Amino acid sequence: MSGSKPDILWSPHHPDRYVICDSELGLYRIGPVGGTETKPGTLPLSEETAATLLAINSDTPYMKCVAWYPKHEPECLLAVGQANGRVVLTSLGQSHNSTCKELVGKEFVPKHARQCNTLAWNPVDNNLLAAGLDKHRADFSVLIWDISSKFAPETSVAAEKIRISTVDLDSSMVVTKPLYELGQNDACLSLCWLFRDPKLLLAGMHRNLAIFDLRNTSQKMFVNTKAIQGVTVDPHFHDRVASFFEGQVAIWDLRKFEKPVLTLTEQSKPLTKVAWCPTRTGLLATLTRDSNVIRLYDMQHTPTPIGDETEPTIIERSVQPCESQIGSFAWHPSSQNRMVVVSATNRVMTDFTVFERISLAWSSTTSLMWACGRHLYDCAEDSAEGAESTVEKDIATKMRERAQSRYGHDTLQVWRNHLLAGGNDPQLKSLWYDLSYILYVSHMKQCAEDMELKLQGNKQSLVYSGIKNIIRTSSGTTESRRCWIGSDRQTDVPRFSSEERCLALRLCGWISRGPDIDVETFLRSLEQEREWERAAAIALFNLDIRRAIQILNKGATMEKGDLNLNVVAMALSGYTDEKSSLWREMCSSLRLQLKNPYLCIMFAFLTSEPGAYDGVLYESSVAVRDRVAFACMFLSDAQLPHYIDKLTNEMKEAGNLEGILLTGLTKDGVDLMESFVDRTGDVQTASFCTLKGSPGEVLKDPRVQCWIENYRNLLDAWRFWHKRAEFDILRGKLDPSSKPLAQVFVSCNFCGKSISYSCSAMPHQGRGFSQYGVSGSPTKSKVTSCPGCRKPLPRCALCLMNMGTPVSSCSGPGKSDEKVDLTRENKLSQFNNWFTWCHNCRHGGHAGHMLSWFRDHTECPVSACTCKCMQLDTTGNLVPADSS
């Protein structure tokens, strides 16, 4: 019959052989494409593989179903179920050896002819072959044949009766007596043996699924359903069975057989094949009629820690192995996720491997893992330190390293924090210097009552609000024209000064105190840091051209100095203020070729008209603080706020931390910080910075709270619990409102009052964690009793002493040290003495005792209590990653 639907079977033992059956049986061998020369008869299956036809068998007409004998020997024995219900054993490409000969050609004939729908070999008892037939009156529809049975006694009689049939068979090859007959008065559409017990046979009958037990054939377990076609057991999970009906697949759990555990989304067209992937758990492939895609369902059951019965998540996707419509497919028995697909017409075959989904996970410590198929890839950040890796480290790695180096915690020398951060980020350097100047200035005002700086009270907060706001309030600006220092020549450069401008310069770090603008200290510090160009520029801006030349000279003569600096000094010394001089003309054009921005702006300053300093102000590689300081000196009251506003917006947009100088820690500053965090993700710097300098309003900003919370979460995720505690302490100091109120109190069993009442000096105020412990003074006589009612506190489950008694001794080598420590009075408040108890069984005692107990035990120390206290705590067994 030409129109029959093709099917594919992989050999159970040869991973390179398969059989296609449509109108005939064709045995193919699959192999790599054989180079350039293609042998005749080789069919390409994919780019790498090709199939060779080994044998054809067209002995058995009217095939309805085929099943491959699962045993090694004879290796290519097939059972063919025919339209008339006969099951014939046949073979392909075999030299007729003895074992095969006995079996090949054997026929199993049902009492009443009707279509054979399905065949299934028993996976253990390989002699048993189950055949599922259509309904015939009261006859049985599931017949189990024993292929080793010699011949049925009735055979001779039956042979006599063959009158119509022209098939002339060796009568000894015909078996008419099945070993078992099941499913009376019913039709059987699909069959499979259950792996969990080879005596159990699952059959898709007419409108029900039935499980037959060969040990007791009169009984059957069944469930009424329409989904009775193509029953198939999951090879990885022997209780899971799939079956289908029209467009719908039902997944059954044999342990709970009453109804399907799952039904997959219905397809518009009827299904033709459903198969579990043998190489991957929970992967089901389905094919519908007239379709060129295979739909895959990935059913992964992930047990949740709660152990709830959750629906498995199903990921559905489609693959298209070939262009044409698919007739059938078969998973390769051992090659991972591989299948061969045969087209609906013309027997076009395709070798196809389903690409595995990639799943990916970041660890909290920046390493990345992904899995594809059976491969697991770990991707850690390259920590090649010597090679000055061109790729910048991930911000998470940086933050982690910085957290370990106590970044942000240096509150005395705030500027040092940039060194803790690694000291190679100019923005951070600028930020921490800004903060340190801000803090310094505000500190000066607060404490030292520096008379020179005594400003109005409202100016106090001005320090925090950045140069932008300071400039805005500027008043009483004086304009002066000064000489070049060391020469009598009058300059035509107007210089502006006011109290606010002076403050701004201080914030920029140019001067340490006003109102005299004396940059000498600053210059010296720059010289020390070998920032010759910058120092020279600043000297020049202070109209001290000699000093500038001197600095450059010094720079050139120093060890490893740049001799070019001398050249620059020479050029500088030729300065003339004549408008049309050659010097001026040359310098204004050649300065652009100077690599160093500071050298460049020096000439820009010298060659530009007064009040038009764009060449200096918009040289973006010059530090913002220098440009701002320059602006404060040389821009008029009309120009200055405009320039500062422009620069501020530029900084905010770019998220450049240098801009903090302008914005201060105001709302503007938070805006800037926001774009910085958006750009870098560095919540650590943002958290510390906003905590450091800020008045209350900024800390109330939800963005700031969000950064702080995220940073704390990050520390928790890294198991940097000590770091987080440190951070919390710092935060509590700088932002008292962030301190959590006491939420847990230890109350007395007798009077119900909190036992911490009298333990602290201020009995009615919560004191954070000290609530848990007995933090009262050790001189107090009765720490072991309730301060309210004087009744004793509960006893520690281990030492049996009343709580409040200090931990006396711990077993272990630390014993002697412990005793020494005990003499110290402050020992009493240490963590070992804290109350701790299990929230489940309510037993507890000294924290130190409990810790050492649970180091070796899982159960509660109270006898007869079986509570597994420590295991109830999901994080209880984790160790902090930071040891401090």
Next chain:
Amino acid sequence: MDLHILDHRLRVTCISKNGLANFTHALIKLIFLRNRTRCKFFSLTETPENYTVVLDEEGFKELQPSEHLQVESSTWLPLNVVSNGNISSSSQAVGVTKIAKSVIAPLAQQHVSVFMLSTYQTDFILVREKDLSVVISTLEEEFNIYREVEGESVPVGCQNVSNVLQKNGKEALHPTVHPVLIPQNQFGVMSLDPDTLPSIATTLIDVLFYSNSPKVDSQSSPNQDLDCIKFFSFSLIDGYISLVMDTEAQRQFPADLLFTSSSRELWRMVRIGGQPLGFDECGIVAQISQPLADGDISAYYISTFSFDHALVTHTRCHRASSVPLQQNATEPSLLDELVKFPPTAKGSRVFLFYSLCS
């Protein structure tokens, strides 16, 4: 045991021999082009008199009304008995014999007219839709009754208690005794893979539509009892094909395509009725099947528009004849099975039908 009321609403029609030409298009479509029609139940039986076509309403739409088409006015519902495989019957007999006592006899008692249609796969008992409540109330003691609605089996409870008492027709009369005819030819009950239908299409068309059997005229010559009669039945029900034909017709088909029992048993036919039986008389099937059941003899039963036909195992029916006997002159000692028909209203002929065990 379960009784299923199947989800088909059937019409029983008859096409006269002369008018066949008007219907060949529709019939070929119904037989060979399954995908073009929504007909799920189709049965065509050729008898010497006419063609009986039983089909569901979808199929009925295909038949053009014509003077050659007689249609029984009521709608019929097919019943089917499912033994569930739980009752391992001691009886080896198949066919109507199994349901004679449990279904057919009680229905006959309630004067429910039945139309039997045996196929290779099963036996359908067709009852009129209006009789359904009586059928349910009659059979619900013996059976779990399910009504199939769109593929789901819905249990049917006893909802029409009032109808229990309502019997059909008059009080029980002695049923009419009909003459029987036992032709010589032997029949086979067979099936076919629906996929192979195209390959035997020409043969089937030939047998169905071009069979001008010379011996067809059995009505005009009542003495031709022992001759062969033309009888061919084809049914396509829920995708299953069933064929009943004599050995003569069988020879025209390729042997390996037809499915039959491995024993390849052959059957003799007993045609019931001298005059067309009509549809209102009850108890005819019961009359025949009851004695067969008593004797545990397998039988198929196919009703047609005019007559009923029972098929009895050839091997068990060595002699079957119609012998006029005196009313009381029975000789049970000589016979294995004795079927004694009570006298008819008209008169005196008693038919004895028996079967000898070999």
